[in-house]
Amino acid sequence: MKPRVRFAPSPTGYLHIGGARTALWNWLYARRLGGTFVLRIEDTDQERSTPESVKAILDGLNWLGIDWDEGPGKGGPYPPYFQMEKLKRYHDVAEQLIAEGKAYRDYTTEEETAQLRRDFAASKGLTDKDDLRKAGFKYSSPWREKTEKLEKPFVVRFKLQPKGERIGFDDLVLGRLEKPDDDLDDFVLLRTDGIPLYNFSCVVDDHDMAITHVGRGQEHINSTYSQVALYLALGWQQPVFAHFPLILGQNNEKLSKRKHPEADVMAHQRAGVLPHALLNFICRLGWSHGNDELFTRAQLVEFFDFADVGKTNGVWNAQKLLSINEHWIKTTPPTEIAATLVPYLKALEVDAAADAKLESAVKAFAPRAKTLVDMAQSIKPYYARGVTLDAAAAAKHLDATGKDMLTRARAKLAALPEWTAPVIDPIVDVIATETGAKKGAIAQPLRVAATGGTTSPGIGDTLALLGRDETMLRIDAALGS
RNA sequence: GGCCCCAUCAUCUAGUGGCCCAGGAUACGGCCCUUUCAAGGCUGUUACGCGGGUUCGAAUCCCGCUGGGGUCACCA
Numbered sequence: 373m374k375p376r377v378r379f380a381p382s383p384t385g386y387l388h389i390g391g392a393r394t395a396l397w398n399w400l401y402a403r404r405l406g407g408t409f410v411l412r413i414e415d416t417d418q419e420r421s422t423p424e425s426v427k428a429i430l431d432g433l434n435w436l437g438i439d440w441d442e443g444p445g446k447g448g449p450y451p452p453y454f455q456m457e458k459l460k461r462y463h464d465v466a467e468q469l470i471a472e473g474k475a476y477r478d479y480t481t482e483e484e485t486a487q488l489r490r491d492f493a494a495s496k497g498l499t500d501k502d503d504l505r506k507a508g509f510k511y512s513s514p515w516r517e518k519t520e521k522l523e524k525p526f527v528v529r530f531k532l533q534p535k536g537e538r539i540g541f542d543d544l545v546l547g548r549l550e551k552p553d554d555d556l557d558d559f560v561l562l563r564t565d566g567i568p569l570y571n572f573s574c575v576v577d578d579h580d581m582a583i584t585h586v587g588r589g590q591e592h593i594n595s596t597y598s599q600v601a602l603y604l605a606l607g608w609q610q611p612v613f614a615h616f617p618l619i620l621g622q623n624n625e626k627l628s629k630r631k632h633p634e635a636d637v638m639a640h641q642r643a644g645v646l647p648h649a650l651l652n653f654i655c656r657l658g659w660s661h662g663n664d665e666l667f668t669r670a671q672l673v674e675f676f677d678f679a680d681v682g683k684t685n686g687v688w689n690a691q692k693l694l695s696i697n698e699h700w701i702k703t704t705p706p707t708e709i710a711a712t713l714v715p716y717l718k719a720l721e722v723d724a725a726a727d728a729k730l731e732s733a734v735k736a737f738a739p740r741a742k743t744l745v746d747m748a749q750s751i752k753p754y755y756a757r758g759v760t761l762d763a764a765a766a767a768k769h770l771d772a773t774g775k776d777m778l779t780r781a782r783a784k785l786a787a788l789p790e791w792t793a794p795v796i797d798p799i800v801d802v803i804a805t806e807t808g809a810k811k812g813a814i815a816q817p818l819r820v821a822a823t824g825g826t827t828s829p830g831i832g833d834t835l836a837l838l839g840r841d842e843t844m845l846r847i848d849a850a851l852g853s
Numbered sequence: 854g855g856c857c858c859c860a861u862c863a864u865c866u867a868g869u870g871g872c873c874c875a876g877g878a879u880a881c882g883g884c885c886c887u888u889u890c891a892a893g894g895c896u897g898u899u900a901c902g903c904g905g906g907u908u909c910g911a912a913u914c915c916c917g918c919u920g921g922g923g924u925c926a927c928c929a
Contacts, residue, residue, distance in 0.1 A: 382929050417928055482927060505925060506854035527927055546858070555856055563927040570929045594857060594924045617859080618922070626923075656865070656878095663867055663877040682866080685922060689864050692879045702892080739892040800888060815888035827890035 375407035375584045379433075379440075380574065382414040383425035387432025387637040389688075390589055390619050390627055393654040397616065398587045399438045400655070400676035410581055411443030413454045414574070416567050421456075432637040436647050437669070442581075450581040455573050462568040465576050465606070466528045466561050474533075474605045475561055477526040478515045482564075485511060513558060528562040530572075532601060541600050544585070544614035544678045551597055559598055571595050575602045578611055587614040587678060590685075591626065614678045617658045618685040627688060634688055644716060644743030646704065649697035657686045666699055694742045701741055706734040709744075716748035722755045732837055736829040754837050759824040759846055761853060766820060770850060774817035777803065781818050782847050791840045793832030800831060821850035 379395040381387070402409040411433070415421040430444060442448025452458050469475035492509050493499060513529060532553070540550030561572040568576070578586060593615050603610045621632040629635050640650050652667055659682065661667070661675040701709060710726040713734065717724045724730050733751045741747035753759060761770070770778070784799045803814045815831050822843060828834045835843045 380929095384929080414929070420928075478927095485927085501926090503854090508855065549857080551856065557925090560927050565927080567927085569927070574929085589923095590858065591923055592929085595929085597857085615858085620922080622864095624921070653865095658865090660866055665865090665878050684859055684866095686866090687864060689879070692865065695879055698892095737891090740890070797888095804888090811888040813888085819889060825889090829890080831888065 373584070375402060375405050376410060376582050377402050377407060377585045377587060378410035378412050378578070378581065378583050380412040380414050380577070381429050382417055382420075383422060383429055384417060384420040385425055385629055386428045388627070388629060389635050389637060389654060391429075392432060392436060392438075392637050392650075393619065393657065394588055394616060395433060395438050396436070396651060396655055397659070397676065397678070397681070398585075399440075400672055401585065401587065401678060402441075403673045404676060407584075408441045409439075410448065410450075410583070411440035411446075411453065412577060412581070413444060414570065415454055415456050416569070416573055418456075418567065428638075435638065435641060436651055455568070455577065458577075459566060459568075461580070462562065462573055462576055463566060466568075466572070469530070469561070469605065470528065472605075473519075473531070475528050475530050476513075476515055476518065477521065478513045478529045478558075478560075479522055479524050479526045480513060480515065481525070510557065516558065525564045527560045527564055529558040530561050530598075530602065530605070532556050532558055539597055539600055539604075541596065541610065541613050544587075544612055545617075545681045546590075546593075546615055546683060549593065549596075549615075553601070556598055556601060571598050571602070575599050575606075575608075579603075579606070579608045583611050585614060585678070586611045587616060590615045590618055614681070617682055619654075619657060620685050620687045622688065624687065632688070634690065640693075644745030644747070645693065645697050646700050646712070646744070648704075649700040650693070652700070653693045653696045657688075658682050658684075666696065698742050701744070701747070702738050706731045706738065709734045709738065709747075713744055713748060713751075716744045717751065717755075720748055720752050722748070722752050724751075724755055729837070732833070736833045736837060740829065753823060757842070757845075758849060759822070761820065761850065762825045765824070765826045766850075766853065769816045769820045769826070770853065773813070774820075775851060777807075777809065777814045778817045778821055778847060778851060780807070781814065782844070782851070785835070785840075785843065785847075788840075791836060793830065793836045795832075796835050797830065797832035817850075818847075821847045 377398040379398050381391050399409045401407070413426055426444065440446060442450065443453045466475060470477065488511065489504060489509065493504055496507050498504060498507055516531065534554035534556070537553055538550040539553040539556070540548060543549050559571055560569050562568055596613055596615070600610060619627045621627045623631070625631065627635045633639055637650070641647070648669065651672070655667070655672055655676070656665065659676065659680055661680060667675065707726070710730040713730065714724060714726055733754055734747070737747050737750050741750065780803050781799060784802065785796070788795055800811050800814050803809070804811050816826060818831055819828055819834065820826060822828070822834055822838060838846070
């Protein structure tokens, strides 16, 4: 049977790194097995959900190349894919549960439960919510055993009926997970305004959408027990669960939007990371395929399996991401990199087309750039007219002997029949032989004249990139300095 | 605090009882290459949290401790 998996983000901000990895792993699983990847928007938190966030999440997934078979913009056989569009369905399921005595209407107001908390706190001499938890505060509804229907607002609560047994499930990553069933409490299914809460809508939707495997972060383990209780009460078949280890920030806490800027997927685009590099990196964070580190997209699809996901949380390692980015910048065809690079150059006010010149520039700088931002910055001077000489570099390399070498080089360059790196490069050797000078004594003055500084790609590549006219212009300017 | 999950280098990880006085990658150091800077090649330092078992033999299995993380809403 082909698996049906899903990614179900709540649109309360940008696409989070953890979410992206969850999406990726589910997507990979579906792709490898020829299954279906569903995108469902869990927008029931009306306080925080926004259309902009929906767009941000879709944009993030698109940038990473994670496409969905069913969901927003695609439709599918189990609509709607936005939870707020199926309120009636949740209501019906809740009513069914009430009718069967498996849920009840709780007319206690929010203010009353808050008062209960305050009373409890006062009796124990406590103050905040955290203290209450530690002291074991537990809400118990007076409406639990009642069935009458009043003309008052109510929430629908699930009526847990613990048997003193253990409740649990077989997790694809963690193995058998269990806890005592009396550890669960009567969680809310429907709020006063009729909008469902996560534990409820999630179960209804996963069932309605015929989801076979639920892969999500370990932070959901405890809610899974509640959801299992719901599946049992509803008599629905449970999906297979797979709980993924968390991605931690440098401070060892779960990567969060507030504390960790790197949690934003698109921040990496802005930083000049290739989407595939990010994909490669996050996929390998918590999953492995032997000692392999670098994977093409096809290999990821070929190798990925929930069974190879690890159990331990992983710490975000920006340097490793950069090194992986470096690798893909180096190995992706220059044409592709050039096209991707155009907007980064634009941001630096360089209007470059993805043409032959830019491709050569990419070839020259690919082994030298960690990010596309780096690369754009390095390439920018090659699109300028003239260059400002770095004072220290000029002082060191453009003294009398330096200028003498430069003059010799200029004469030879001017006589060149062709302006390409292989033709330009030997000039350094020729002058070295003629004068007995070291290559560096020739190449460095040339480099300073051409680039203003002491570092650049090989001198042939550098001058070829600049073009004959621009090179001559800069040499003359340096000679006249 | 209750409950739940986890535990190999600084970090990501390989490892499913002998092939491991623990391998790869990143980072860090050295050497080589070299007209600069990179890249590349070679190489070095660094880990099985602790204590008990089981076994001829444990990083691998069991127990305890310790440590880390998650979760306890009319958020998801």
